[in-house]
Amino acid sequence: MIPRRRVLLLGLVSPIAHGSPDRMALDMAVESSEFMRRSAYRAVASLSRDDAPSGAYGPVNRAWEQGGRVGRWYIEEQRHGADLVVGGVVQHDERAIERGLGILRWGFAQQRPDGGFACPDAFHSASFFVEAVAHALLVMAASTQADRHRPAIDAMKAPLHAAARWMVSPAVEPDGRRRNEPFTHRRHLVGAALGEAGVLLADDELVSRSVVYIRDGLALQHPLGFNPERGGPDSSYHAIGLLYALRHLAIVDDAGLRQPLTAMLQRGVAWLATRVAADGSVSTAGNTRVGDGARETGRSGQPKRVAVGAVSRALHYWSVVSGEARYGDLARRVAMQAGQWR
Numbered sequence: 074m075i076p077r078r079r080v081l082l083l084g085l086v087s088p089i090a091h092g093s094p095d096r097m098a099l100d101m102a103v104e105s106s107e108f109m110r111r112s113a114y115r116a117v118a119s120l121s122r123d124d125a126p127s128g129a130y131g132p133v134n135r136a137w138e139q140g141g142r143v144g145r146w147y148i149e150e151q152r153h154g155a156d157l158v159v160g161g162v163v164q165h166d167e168r169a170i171e172r173g174l175g176i177l178r179w180g181f182a183q184q185r186p187d188g189g190f191a192c193p194d195a196f197h198s199a200s201f202f203v204e205a206v207a208h209a210l211l212v213m214a215a216s217t218q219a220d221r222h223r224p225a226i227d228a229m230k231a232p233l234h235a236a237a238r239w240m241v242s243p244a245v246e247p248d249g250r251r252r253n254e255p256f257t258h259r260r261h262l263v264g265a266a267l268g269e270a271g272v273l274l275a276d277d278e279l280v281s282r283s284v285v286y287i288r289d290g291l292a293l294q295h296p297l298g299f300n301p302e303r304g305g306p307d308s309s310y311h312a313i314g315l316l317y318a319l320r321h322l323a324i325v326d327d328a329g330l331r332q333p334l335t336a337m338l339q340r341g342v343a344w345l346a347t348r349v350a351a352d353g354s355v356s357t358a359g360n361t362r363v364g365d366g367a368r369e370t371g372r373s374g375q376p377k378r379v380a381v382g383a384v385s386r387a388l389h390y391w392s393v394v395s396g397e398a399r400y401g402d403l404a405r406r407v408a409m410q411a412g413q414w415r
Contacts, residue, residue, distance in 0.1 A: 096272065097215035099323040099394065104212060105163050108389045108401065112408040113382060115415035117160035117169045123153070124172070128179030130154065133372050147372050148190040149198040151180030152205035159209055162216045170213075174225055177206055181232040188232075188239030196240060196249030197259065203236050204266035207273050208320065214273070230274060237270040241282050257300035258314030260290030265317035268325035284327050287318065291337050298344030302362050308348040308355055309363040309379045315341050315387040319394065335394075342391045342400060345384065349403055353410030355379050381411040 103109065114120075124130045129138040130150045137146035154176025161169030180202055183190055192198055210229060213222050239245055240263070253259040264286035271279030290300065299306040300314050315338060321327075322334050348356045357364025363377045371377050385407040392401035408414040 096324060096326070097211055100208075100320060101212065101215055103323075103390050103393050104159055106389070106393065108404060108408075109386075110163060111415050112385060112389075112405075112413050113156070114160035114163050115413070117157065117164045117166050120157050120160055120169065124176050128154075128175040128177075128182075130176050130179070131373070145193055145372075146183075147192050147194070147198045148180050148183065149201035150372065151176055152201045154180075155205035155209035159212045162212055162218060165218075170222070173209070177209070177229065180206075181229065184232055184236065187242075188235030188237075189245065190236075194252070196245060197252060199236055199240055200249075200259070200263045200266045203233065203240065203270055204262060204317065204320075206233050207237075207266065207269035208324075211269060211273050211324065233270060234274050234276070237267060237274075237276075237279055241267065241279070255303050256310070257290055257293045257302060258310045258317070260286045260293070261300075261314040261317040261321065264290065265321045265325075268321050268327075272324055280325060280327070283321065283325060284330055287321055287327075287330055287334060290314070290318070291333055294337055294340065298340040300341060305359065305361040306344075307360045307362045307367075308345065308357060308384070309360065309377070311341065312345055312384040312387045313380055315345065316383050316390065319387065319390045323394070338391060339395070342388065345387065346400065346403055349384070349388075349407060351406075353403075353406030353408070355381055355384050355407065381407055382413060385411070385413065 123132070123135075125135045125138065127138060128151075129135045130153050134146045134150045137144055154173040157169045157173025157176065161167065161173060185191055189195055190199055190202075206229060210226050210233070213219060213226055219226075240249065249263075253263070264283045266283075267279045267286065268283030271277065271283060294300050295306070297306075300311050302310045318334060318338060318341075322331070322338065350356065357367070357379060359365065360367050362369045363379055367377075369377045385404045388400045388404035388407065392398060392404065405414065
């Protein structure tokens with residue numbers, strides 16, 4: 074049973090006009106909170122310092138650009154520009170916003186006429202980018218700085234719409250779903266990407282498709298509370314999936330999903346809390362993908378590390394949604410242990 078306190082809070086996020094700032098009230102409360110100002114956005118000017126002057130982000134994309142656009146690149150790497158945009162909005166840092174927009178624009182400059190991107194693992198890579206852009210634009214549109222940035226917001230809507238529509242096209246989506254099969258977090262990622270884009274762009278079909286992905290993810294939750302990755306628990310990817318599910322809950326707010334999605338999150342956050350030690354360190358014992366003997370590497374070829382930022386953000390987000398302060402306290406311990414606190 075969902076406590077009355079939680080029902081009342083979630084009731085504040087009611088179905089209203091697409092793209093209305095009111096729809097973003099809960100997400101904005103999280104993003105602009107003291108916790109986010111002191112952790113993720115504590116030094117926004119120094120965020121995402123891995124971009125080239127052109128906007129190419131990360132070692133792989135920078136090398137691809139410098140090497141004559143030969144070899145591998147990934148559109149998902151450009152999603153880091155969204156952190157600069159949102160952090161810049163929160164901290165009123167125009168320079169950070171412009172740098173972030175430049176990173177996102179570089180991504181769209183690589184877009185094909187059909188809306189997709191010619192990179193490996195394109196469906197999954199695009200889902201990261203679509204979600205990041207949609208979220209950043211929603212935050213900008215809901216902020217007190219919206220009028221100033223309206224031209225930038227409007228300019229990105231058409232290419233974002235093309236990318237989201239490409240993801241759900243019959244020629245693309247079936248293979249994307251097949252490749253995503255072993256990973257529960259990807260259901261919530263794609264759901265958030267399509268849902269947030271649908272809200273921003275007033276595209277009800279994208280919103281409806283997003284609900285299908287979220288329901289698929291809900292059905293996969295283990296009775297112990299974790300969302301499986303490659304058949305087992307993984308504290309890092311579990312937290313990433315929870316964060317995307319929380320954004321869908323707050324921003325898309327589908328009435329039919331509200332109760333089951335909240336119940337999944339309640340169980341999922343409780344499980345995640347069992348993986349956090351008293352000092353804020355995150356256990357990787359038994360993880361299937363990250364740490365504790367797991368052998369997966371990232372796009373740059375380096376071993377994957379626990380996404381401690383996602384762990385702390387998910388715990389904090391849930392504390393705001395649920396009103397349960399203990400998860401906020403746990404989020405602070407994680408951020409402090411990781412050196413992500415000021």
